[in-house]
Amino acid sequence: MTTARRSAAALAVSAVLSVAVATAAPAAFAAPTPSPAGKLPAGLYGTGDPTYDGVWRQSLALLAQDTAGVRPAAQAVEWLTGQQCDSGAYASYRADTTAPCGPKLPLDSNATAAAVQALAALGGEEKAVEESVGWLKAVQNPDGGWGYNPGGASDANSTSVVIGALAAAGETPEDVLSKDGQSPYDALLTFARPCGGKNGGAFVFQPKQPGIVADSTAAAVVAAKGEGMVVRTDVKDVRGRSCGPSKTVQGAAHNGAAYLGAALAKTGYLTTPPMPGSDDPAEKPDHGNTADAVVALSAQGMAEQVKKPLAWLERNAADWAEESGPAAYAQLILAAEAAGADPSKFGKTDLVAALNATGPEPRKESAAKDGDSGGGTWWFVGAGAAALVGVGVLFGGRRRSQR
Template identity: 75%
Template sequence: MTTVRRSAAALAVSAVLGVAIASAAAPSAAADTTPSPSAVLPAGLFGSGDPTYDGVWRQSLALLAQDTAGEKPAGQAVQWLTGQQCDNGGFTSYRADTKSPCAAKVPLDSNATAAAVQALAATGGHDKAVEKSVTWLKSVQNPDGGWGYNPGGASDANSTSIVIGALAAAGEKPGEVTAKGGKSPYDALLTFARPCGGKDGGAFVYQPGQPGLVADSTAAAVVGAHGEGLVVKAPGTSDTAVPACGPAKTIEGAAGNGAAHLVTALAKTGHLEAPPMPGSDDPAAKPDFGTTADAVVALAAQGLGEQTKKPLAWLEKESARWAKESGPAAYAQLIFAAHAGGADPRDFGGRNLVTSLNALGPEPEKKAEKSSGSDDSDSGKWWFYGALFAACVGVGVLFSGRRKSQR
């Protein structure tokens, strides 16, 4: 999903459409501003920006990205995330005071909860926390089978998609997680699919009555339609042909249409663009790094490996400044895109995304490696003493040993 978090898409939609979103959505990753000098960031948290709107989100993405890159996240960082969970299993965007129960008036956040589930499931050892969160997510499923950003809010493509990813990460079958009326998350996603033809033909809108930033919701929905999460399987060497847009009678057909829409949108420049925010002095559209990375992940989920190459190459060349300014979630998203497109996150346009991400939080736990010099020395000692013993007592038993390296 997006660097800036799925709930940030809601904020962008409200700004573009001039409508009010019930919940306080997260700012974009680029707005990861440094807190005031008096603010003290909690130990274990990734990033130096104010965590009020995206603390759990960026932490979850950072941990999941480290795991994807083969790193073992620091226990302190994982503990910070588990400490954010409310008693009922849900997560808010950020809890400054974790010693007190979650306040009833503070809205819980389906996006943050779903991201946390994926991170905790990947790092392992947190089955109870994952189970509690999944139970909570199921309890706030809307009658149409989808989810809104906050419980009780109208379902949207972005929130529904990231919850699908959480369900899959927890070992659930998303299509079998149904609301009381029998609707599944895939039923909800189909309601956001646009018919072929026209400007947004084949795309997924944010909500039926609020198109929003269509590329963003389309990338999210294509991933969700395939039952995937923030980290998708790379398509490998075999490549699927770009599907032709057709009637979206099934979720598979709708996903194909959405992927084809993204391919068309990326064809000219290799990147997506975001319209200027209302009131901006600059009316020109700007490159949308986060959604371009989302699109790479979505195309990989569709099996379009060949189609990921152009946007991935653009990200390798152009995303350095954006990631540096935006913080840990941005580096995480680039790692997800590199993984999906078969690129090396440690040599991404000449940059090491993993090192850059690690520098923004607690250092990952070191994975102890076998030291051949130490092991050989130990073996030599045991051989010597065994041979000496055999020579002294006439017993032909030689002792040799090799200590196993510890993790």
């Protein structure tokens, strides 16, 4: 999600939460207050206001660095762990981490799940990971899924990013049951659309709030495979773009990937509608969701469908990433890694060097990979970003970065 859309989404959810207070909803939170202009916290990636995406962009940056074999600066990891509340939860951003997390702080399931993925990959933060996973389990909805904030209706993006966090922490997502005995995959299936008709085969944000369907579909396909932004798979899906009836999450994942493959087949990129109030009504290329689709198609084993969007990103994504900041670079790194490309030679851009330049200088030694000693532990992890209850149609796109 772009900076403007992420900010607008936060304002929109504030309005929704205000209604929740008036109607005695089970959970109500204060709206986040934008950070005042001034010096940003040491250790934080990017130079933009972190109010709406601080924890998210930090988590993606750390995860992408680890995936690329870079050991992040200790200061950067400490910034992320310092954002955690005593309950194990994370908000989108806490300007004052010396103060306890009050009852009106808007806790964020997506930020919490992203932090779990990053810290689990890096290793050495087992207690923080355990506490965050405990909080995520505690706020699981009866249908087995999660909403953006605790108490909110489940949505495909939030459920997907939490599935990834559970997998990253060594949990078995299908065994994490709600008080009604429903698993995260039971919830995920409720967002899958049948083949045929509008959005056939896709995963919608919520049944009554379609959102940006390519976004929720990419997130759900990855989660259904038990993976996330870090995708390395030898699976090969030979069914191509066929869509067929399915009552299983695995079958729904194929249908979702087929939907993405079809959407990308003509141009190689996805599009996004204009922001509310924009003077330009034309849809624009959506670099972030295209990168996420590359990850999803790779997870599903659709190597042929990956080639065209990957090539388009290599030609066209550098300016977008430079403008958007660390999480955008991270998305491209993770897409490149998933597709078997070299993120240090992505078109004419060294994505790894560019990401490193947005934060504190990494440690000199390289991160350990599978089978190596020392360094971070590599996990198959999930992510998505989120849209918000009541604003899925406008803001269903996965969170993008701020500079």
